[in-house]
Amino acid sequence: AIRPILIIPDARLRAVADPIVEVDEEIKTLAKDMLDTMYDAPGIGLAAPQIGVMKRIVVMDLAGENEPAAPLVMINPEITKFGDEIQVTEEGCLSIPELYYEVERPSTVTVKYTDLDGQQVTKDADGKLAVCIQHELDHLDGVLYIDYLSRLKRDRVIKKFDKQAKLAAR
Ligand SMILES: O=C(O)C[C@@H](Cc1ccccc1)C(=O)SCC(=O)c1ccccc1
């Protein structure tokens, strides 16, 4: 089912999500809802806190629209290695709609996670997948990509959404 995506400044986007103890039916349904919501947005990734669920699970699919879907579900993911090269890519966030900014991040990572079958997986990633993994895992710790921007740019973004929140509240 498609779930509403939280927009800043919602406090849940700044909280630390809890580890998942057991990969049960509830988690399988949550992963499905997250993928439905991500494809509908559309996006290439989604973290559970973005739909208000404070659990350590993220989903990703970098396949373009004219490619077969390649969904990835990562439970209790951890980055165990960061490459020492840096890449600059333009990032967006479904919780900070209609803004895209350039962000510097390590160009390769090794991520360790549990998959929906309860299996431990270790995966090396580079390029856009490495960027997406870092962006999604940040969401589990309440970190947003605007935190990597200069204070000037970040404050402009926050002011924009605060104004919108005030207008909506009127
Ligand atoms: O907020 C999120 O986690 C989703 C975000 C993931 C992401 C985008 C870019 C770099 C790193 C992580 C998005 O998917 S924003 C939308 C987007 O990038 C996109 C949407 C449709 C087609 C292709 C990209």
Ligand SMILES: [Zn+2]
């Ligand atoms: Zn995001």
